[in-house]
Amino acid sequence: MPAPNHNSTERVIPFPAVVQEGLTKAKKNDMPGAPGFFFLIMGELVIFYSFFLAFTLERIKHPEVYAAGQAALNPYTGLGLTLVLLASSWFVVRAVEATRAGKIEQIKKNLHVALALGIMFAVAKAVGFFTEIAAGHHIMADSFWGGYWMTTGMHFIHVLVGIGVMICCLYRLKNIKADPTYFTFIQTSGIYWHMVDLLWVVIFPMFFLLGGTS
Amino acid sequence: MNTNIEAAADPKNEFKYWRIAAWCGPMFMGCYMLFWGTCHNYPPMSPALTAEQVQAIFMQDHLWFKFGMVICMSFTICYAVWSIAMSKVMGKVVGKDSILCDMQVWGGGLTAVPLLVTSAFWLSAGFRPEMPATQVQLLLDTAWMLLDLAYSTTTVQMFAMGVAWLSDKREKPLVPAWVAWYAIWVGFAFVAEIFMPFFREGFFARQGVLNFWIEFGIWFAWAWIVSYYVIKAIPRLEQEAVTRVVRLKGRIAKIDEEGNLVASA
Numbered sequence: 001m002p003a004p005n006h007n008s009t010e011r012v013i014p015f016p017a018v019v020q021e022g023l024t025k026a027k028k029n030d031m032p033g034a035p036g037f038f039f040l041i042m043g044e045l046v047i048f049y050s051f052f053l054a055f056t057l058e059r060i061k062h063p064e065v066y067a068a069g070q071a072a073l074n075p076y077t078g079l080g081l082t083l084v085l086l087a088s089s090w091f092v093v094r095a096v097e098a099t100r101a102g103k104i105e106q107i108k109k110n111l112h113v114a115l116a117l118g119i120m121f122a123v124a125k126a127v128g129f130f131t132e133i134a135a136g137h138h139i140m141a142d143s144f145w146g147g148y149w150m151t152t153g154m155h156f157i158h159v160l161v162g163i164g165v166m167i168c169c170l171y172r173l174k175n176i177k178a179d180p181t182y183f184t185f186i187q188t189s190g191i192y193w194h195m196v197d198l199l200w201v202v203i204f205p206m207f208f209l210l211g212g213t214s
Numbered sequence: 215m216n217t218n219i220e221a222a223a224d225p226k227n228e229f230k231y232w233r234i235a236a237w238c239g240p241m242f243m244g245c246y247m248l249f250w251g252t253c254h255n256y257p258p259m260s261p262a263l264t265a266e267q268v269q270a271i272f273m274q275d276h277l278w279f280k281f282g283m284v285i286c287m288s289f290t291i292c293y294a295v296w297s298i299a300m301s302k303v304m305g306k307v308v309g310k311d312s313i314l315c316d317m318q319v320w321g322g323g324l325t326a327v328p329l330l331v332t333s334a335f336w337l338s339a340g341f342r343p344e345m346p347a348t349q350v351q352l353l354l355d356t357a358w359m360l361l362d363l364a365y366s367t368t369t370v371q372m373f374a375m376g377v378a379w380l381s382d383k384r385e386k387p388l389v390p391a392w393v394a395w396y397a398i399w400v401g402f403a404f405v406a407e408i409f410m411p412f413f414r415e416g417f418f419a420r421q422g423v424l425n426f427w428i429e430f431g432i433w434f435a436w437a438w439i440v441s442y443y444v445i446k447a448i449p450r451l452e453q454e455a456v457t458r459v460v461r462l463k464g465r466i467a468k469i470d471e472e473g474n475l476v477a478s479a
Contacts, residue, residue, distance in 0.1 A: 034380070034391070034395075035391040035392075036390065036392035036394065037391075037395055039392040039396055039399065040395040040398060043396070043400075043432070044399065044402075044403070047403055047428065050417075050424060050428060051424070054417035054418075054423065054424070058416070058417075139409070140412055140413075146412070146413060146416070146418065149409070149412075150406075150409050150418050154405070154406060154409075157405055
C-alpha cells in the first residue's frame with residue numbers, strides 16, 4: 001500500500017488490495033489502456049485521415065470553392081473550440097494521475113471539469129451547425145461544405161461518445177474501492193479522449209486556417 | 215448401462231453441430247463476395263447515373279442479376295446461422311444467459327434481413343428491366359439505402375461480441391483482445407453511413423472510397439477474422455468440457471474407493 005502523502009492538501013485514502021492489484025497489473029502492460037485498444041485508435045485514425053486526404057484532393061481540384069467556404073468560417077471560433085477541447089483533455093490526464101495516486105476527490109473534480117468542457121464544446125459545435133444551416137451552408141451546398149459536415153459531423157459523434165464515456169468514469173467512481181479495473185478503464189477513456197482532440201487539432205487548421213487568405 | 219450413460223453425458227455432444235454453424239460464416243462471405251460482386255457491385259453503380267443508364271445496365275446483364283441474386287438470397291441464411299454459432303461460443307465466456315448472446319443472435323439475424331431484401335430488389339429490377347427506367351433506378355436506390363442504413367443491426371452484433379470477448383478471463387482468451395476492439399471499431403465506423411444519402415458523387419457517395427471500399431472492406435475483413443477465431447475456439451471449448459468431466463469422474467471414483475458412494479454399475 002502506498003504511504004499517505006502528507007504534503008498534499010487532500011488526504012490520500014490508500015486503495016484496498018484489490019485496486020492495488022489492478023493498478024500493478026495495468027502498469028505491467030506494454031501499452032497504456034486496455035490490451036488491444038490501440039487497434040481501435042489506429043482504425044479511427046485511418047478513417048479520419050482518409051477524410052483529410054479526400055478533402056485535400058478535392059481542394060486541389062476546386063480551390064475557389066474551398067476559399068469561399070473557408071471565408072464563411074470564423075477562425076476565432078475554431079481556436080476557442082480547440083482550446084476548450086485541449087483543456088478538457090488536460091483535466092482527463094489529471095484525473096488519470098489522481099487515480100494512480102489514489103486521490104478520489106481529485107479524480108471526481110477533474111472528471112467533472114473535463115466533462116463540463118466536453119459538453120461546452122459539443123453545445124458550441126451544435127450551435128455552430130445550426131448557424132451554418134441557417135446561412136445555407138448545408139451538407140449538399142458544395143464540395144467544401146460536404147467535406148466539412150462529414151468530417152466535423154463524424155468528429156461530433158465521437159465527442160458525444162467521449163462525453164458518455166466520461167459519465168461512465170464518474171459513475172464507476174462510486175465503486176472504485178472494489179473495482180480492480182478502474183485504472184485501466186479511466187486510462188483507456190483518456191486515450192480515447194486524446195484521440196478526439198488530436199483529430200480536432202488537424203480539423204481546425206484544415207477547415208478554419210489553411211489557405212484562408214488566398 | 216454404463217456405456218449409455220457415458221454416451222448421453224459425452225461432453226463433446228454439446229458441440230456437435232457448432233463447427234458446421236461456424237463454417238457458415240466463411241461460406242456466406244465467399245458466396246457473397248463472388249455472386250454479389252458480379253451484379254455491378256464492385257463498386258456499386260453511381261447515384262449520378264441517369265435512370266436510362268441504370269436501366270441499360272440491368273437490360274444488358276439481367277441474366278447475371280438473376281443468377282447472382284438467387285444464389286445470394288439462398289445463402290443469406292448462413293449469416294444468421296453463423297451468428298448463432300458465435301453466440302454459442304460467446305456463451306462460454308459470458309454465460310449462455312447473458313444479454314450479449316441475445317444481442318449477437320438478434321443483431322446477426324436482423325442483419326440477414328436487409329441482405330435478403332436488397333437482393334430481392336436487385337433481382338426484381340433484373341427480372342423486369344423493361345419497366346419504366348425511373349422504377350429500375352428506384353429499386354436500385356432503395357436497395358442501397360436499406361443495405362447501408364441498416365448498419366445499426368450489425369453494429370449491435372459487433373459491440374456485443376467485442377464486449378463479450380474482452381471479458382474473457384482465461385489466461386489465453388478464446389479470441390484476442392485486438393479482435394474484440396476491431397469488432398467494436400468496425401461497428402462504430404459504420405456510423406459514417408448516415409452521411410451516404412447526402413452525396414451522389416465523390417469520396418462519401420455510396421460507390422465512394424469511404425462508403426464502399428473502406429466500410430465494406432473492414433466488414434468483409436471482420437467476418438473472415440472472427441470466423442477464424444470462432445472456428446479455432448470450438449476444439450478448445452471441447453477440450454475444456456472433457457477436462458471438467460474427467461475431473462468430476464475422478465472425484466466420484468475416489469468417493470467410491472472410500473465407500474461413501476457406490477456407483478450404480
